[in-house]
Amino acid sequence: MNRNRRTLRWTVPALAATALLGSLTLAVPAPAAAFDRPAAVSTTDAATADGPRPRVAAPKISRDEEIRRAEVWLxxxxPYSQEKTWKDGYRQDCSGFVSMxxxxxxxxxxxxxxxxxxWTKPIKMSELRRGDLVIKANSSSSNERHVVIFDGWKDGRNSYLAYEQAGHVGTRHTEHTxxxxxxxxxxxxxxxxLSD
Structure with a gap:
């Protein structure tokens, strides 16, 4: 019986210490990198009148700033790559370029x-303004999907100028249809x- 009391005397404080240390572990702050991301938005089938909400809130940006940023990569x-990221942290493919x-x-x-x-809402081709996107996303092959940044009409609206990140050429400003x-x-x- 004397032995049971000694065991009990050490067991209770040990359990209390374990519980206390366990609760302290839960109170460890998140890594600093977690604070560099935009605030999360509810994603449970959340939708607006314009369609689904993006997974995180993107900062407002002007069309001029978007084009200025495109000019930096230009x-x-x-160079184009579906695997690598540029020094600014964005993928070096077409969608990484647009995201940047x-x-x-x-x-x-x-x-x-x-x-x-x-991240976007559909519009008519006739409604395109500088900084809008032209996207081909309905393909089973990533080599056939593409996105470009519209930069203005040419030739009576039979073609337009666009910024893009394309295979074998990298960043360019070129004419498209x-x-x-x-x-x-x-x-x-x-x-x-876009803040318009």
Whole structure:
């Protein structure tokens, strides 16, 4: 019986210490990197009148700032890669480039997410304004999906200038007809974080 009292005398304080230390472990603050991300938004089938909400809130950005950011990669001649990220933390593919220009979370949503996850809303090709996007996301192959940043009409609206990050060439400012030819799979979208 004397032995049971000694065991009990050490067991109770040991259990209390374990409980106390266990609760302290839960109180450890989150890593500093967690505070660098934008505040989360509810994603449980959340939707607005314009479609689903993005997974996180993107900061508002002007069309001029978006184009200024596109010019940075153009001047730096960023090479194309679906695997690598540039020194700014964004993927070096077309959707990573667009994500960088819009200030979206790094390394950037892919082309399908830009279209479907609330980062953009569909518009008509005739409504395109500088900084809007032309996206082809309905393909089973990532090599056939693409997104460009509209920069203005040319040739009586038979073509337009666009910024893009393209395979074998990297960042460029060039003329396109994507979305103007029936059945090519491209459509116009307006980023929801543009401040207009």
């Amino acid at each position: 001047k730096e001649k960023v 220009t819009l200030g979206l979370p790094k390394p950037g949503p892919n082309t399908v997410a830009l279209k479907n996850d609330g 994507y979305g103007l030819e029936k059945g090519d799979g491209y459509a116009a979208y307006r980023p929801v974080n």
